[in-house]
Amino acid sequence: MAITVVGSVAFDSIETPAGRRERCLGGAATYFSLAACYFTNVRVIAVVGEDFGPEQQSVFDAHGIDTQGIERAAGKSFFWEGSYLENLNEAKTHATELNVFGAFQPKIPDAYRDSEFLFLANIDPVLQRRVREASPKARLVAGDTMNYWIKDHRDALKQVLKGLDILLINDTETRMLAGNSNLVKAARGVLDMGPRMLVVKHGEYGATAFYGKGHDGFGARTFRAPALPLEEVVDPTGAGDSFAGGFFGYLASQKELTPGAFRRAVFYGSVMGSFAVERFGTERLQQLSREEIDERFGMFRELTHLD
Amino acid sequence: MAITVVGSVAFDSIETPAGRRERCLGGAATYFSLAACYFTNVRVIAVVGEDFGPEQQSVFDAHGIDTQGIERAAGKSFFWEGSYLENLNEAKTHATELNVFGAFQPKIPDAYRDSEFLFLANIDPVLQRRVREASPKARLVAGDTMNYWIKDHRDALKQVLKGLDILLINDTETRMLAGNSNLVKAARGVLDMGPRMLVVKHGEYGATAFYGKGHDGFGARTFRAPALPLEEVVDPTGAGDSFAGGFFGYLASQKELTPGAFRRAVFYGSVMGSFAVERFGTERLQQLSREEIDERFGMFRELTHLD
Numbered sequence: 001m002a003i004t005v006v007g008s009v010a011f012d013s014i015e016t017p018a019g020r021r022e023r024c025l026g027g028a029a030t031y032f033s034l035a036a037c038y039f040t041n042v043r044v045i046a047v048v049g050e051d052f053g054p055e056q057q058s059v060f061d062a063h064g065i066d067t068q069g070i071e072r073a074a075g076k077s078f079f080w081e082g083s084y085l086e087n088l089n090e091a092k093t094h095a096t097e098l099n100v101f102g103a104f105q106p107k108i109p110d111a112y113r114d115s116e117f118l119f120l121a122n123i124d125p126v127l128q129r130r131v132r133e134a135s136p137k138a139r140l141v142a143g144d145t146m147n148y149w150i151k152d153h154r155d156a157l158k159q160v161l162k163g164l165d166i167l168l169i170n171d172t173e174t175r176m177l178a179g180n181s182n183l184v185k186a187a188r189g190v191l192d193m194g195p196r197m198l199v200v201k202h203g204e205y206g207a208t209a210f211y212g213k214g215h216d217g218f219g220a221r222t223f224r225a226p227a228l229p230l231e232e233v234v235d236p237t238g239a240g241d242s243f244a245g246g247f248f249g250y251l252a253s254q255k256e257l258t259p260g261a262f263r264r265a266v267f268y269g270s271v272m273g274s275f276a277v278e279r280f281g282t283e284r285l286q287q288l289s290r291e292e293i294d295e296r297f298g299m300f301r302e303l304t305h306l307d
Numbered sequence: 308m309a310i311t312v313v314g315s316v317a318f319d320s321i322e323t324p325a326g327r328r329e330r331c332l333g334g335a336a337t338y339f340s341l342a343a344c345y346f347t348n349v350r351v352i353a354v355v356g357e358d359f360g361p362e363q364q365s366v367f368d369a370h371g372i373d374t375q376g377i378e379r380a381a382g383k384s385f386f387w388e389g390s391y392l393e394n395l396n397e398a399k400t401h402a403t404e405l406n407v408f409g410a411f412q413p414k415i416p417d418a419y420r421d422s423e424f425l426f427l428a429n430i431d432p433v434l435q436r437r438v439r440e441a442s443p444k445a446r447l448v449a450g451d452t453m454n455y456w457i458k459d460h461r462d463a464l465k466q467v468l469k470g471l472d473i474l475l476i477n478d479t480e481t482r483m484l485a486g487n488s489n490l491v492k493a494a495r496g497v498l499d500m501g502p503r504m505l506v507v508k509h510g511e512y513g514a515t516a517f518y519g520k521g522h523d524g525f526g527a528r529t530f531r532a533p534a535l536p537l538e539e540v541v542d543p544t545g546a547g548d549s550f551a552g553g554f555f556g557y558l559a560s561q562k563e564l565t566p567g568a569f570r571r572a573v574f575y576g577s578v579m580g581s582f583a584v585e586r587f588g589t590e591r592l593q594q595l596s597r598e599e600i601d602e603r604f605g606m607f608r609e610l611t612h613l614d
Binding site: 208232 | 509512537538570611612
């Protein structure tokens with residue numbers, strides 16, 4: 001099944017203990033698409049500026065990602081500059097230039113209308129809701145958000161949560177959203193806001209999927225996947241979006257959304273996140289094969305399974 | 308097989324968001340023993356003062372823990388006072404009174420000489436080494452340490468590490484001991500110091516077992532167990548020692564130390580840690596049954612296994 005993803009396509013300048021890269025291709029929708037494309041067809045809705053040229057376009061094309069929904073606007077693309085010099089788990093933002101993204105009004109191409117899977121990456125919840133409402137055929141809708149929207153756009157975000165099947169956020173965001181420092185209680189609080197499933201990403205410690213009440217078809221039981229203990233984290237940028245892409249891409253590739261499929265999806269999310277951080281930007285995600293992905297999936301199983 | 312454990316038996320005054328308790332029975336050897344006693348026979352070497360009375364003794368007796376090696380000295384027992392009001396993952400120490408523990412000289416009762424399993428809880432590495440050397444029959448030796456010994460008694464600690472099969476410490480201690488902020492590289496560094504296996508405890512995120520080179524019999528592959536996502540952490544005191552007790556107790560109960568036994572031991576460690584934090588002090592560990600323990604082991608499996 002095809003996935004439509006709406007989110008940012010951007011340029012990132014990144015500094016980590018492993019070095020520095022200027023203006024890599026980045027953005028949540030980019031990481032998500034490149035992770036999900038190994039599992040299913042992906043269609044992107046975004047806006048870019050005149051600095052988005054053939055080099056960037058070719059990355060999407062080479063992976064069969066549908067970019068009809070990427071609007072070209074006058075001006076520059078979204079730009080982010082950050083570093084992880086002291087702490088690989090938390091970016092220090094040096095610059096955020098919204099540029100053409102500031103006036104982003106998502107438009108859904110007609111060719112995307114039959115997408116049954118919809119991913120609302122981290123953007124203004126007002127836009128997330130608009131895309132959700134314009135996608136009546138979407139039968140599974142997942143999304144992401146961040147502290148900024150949780151803190152200052154709570155009402156708009158709550159409207160989005162009512163229309164979400166699955167929310168993917170991190171520990172801090174979960175606690176902030178629910179206003180509870182205990183993760184399990186916070187997860188319950190978030191599930192009461194609407195989503196049928198909450199996937200909490202723990203960074204280097206993996207992820208936990210919590211299920212809302214009465215959603216037995218979703219698996220019904222809390223499930224935890226590890227992250228791979230990595231000897232070298234070159235660049236953590238996009239790990240969460242890559243997790244989301246692997247998770248949702250795998251789900252979209254399944255004929256039936258069984259409890260087992262959700263469990264494997266959490267594993268595949270962790271697998272794609274572990275690849276993403278091995279090189280700068282999307283470099284590693286661009287050069288994967290399904291065989292490598294499944295080999296790492298096997299490593300994750302071996303890492304955590306008793307038998 | 309019997310385990311001998313050397314470490315502290317103490318009184319703790321603890322404050323957490325769930326309340327306050329004065330002078331609970333505590334100490335690393337106490338938590339370790341109460342966790343391990345559900346799996347195998349446990350023998351304790353420690354020192355206590357005149358404030359250690361029949362009430363405290365009865366806790367050990369009721370669980371069949373051998374206390375011949377607990378010396379009674381004139382004065383007061385080791386006392387610790389701490390709180391977890393802002394952060395359940397890190398204690399704030401308000402008072403540490405070594406009392407009789409300051410002059411502790413471990414003496415191994417003759418009846419303990421045939422113990423094939425030895426656990427060196429977190430005490431002065433000079434004493435750990437002395438007990439190790441006086442236990443030639445120990446065929447599996449595990450131990451713990453803390454930042455204080457790593458920072459200021461590194462040479463003595465390194466001597467201990469050479470005689471250890473298994474070291475159990477947390478993330479921060481692993482990074483500090485190896486002087487490397489990457490956990491995998493730090494684990495390698497620690498394994499180069501002697502232990503054949505390193506179990507890194509991640510608190511609410513579980514634990515990872517790393518194996519030294521050429522120790523295939525030990526399992527040879529990195530293994531990660533989760534912690535149980537808990538709705539209420541009443542008191543985190545002793546969680547790490549309880550982990551060690553469950554881990555080492557289970558190993559000592561096995562006829563053969565197969566790779567699978569080590570994996571299950573990491574799970575049992577996590578299980579016992581999850582019980583310990585459910586009530587103040589050792590309250591929960593005192594009132595367990597093997598059935599409850601195995602039921603929770605099943606929950607851990609379900610939490611992490613794909614099928």
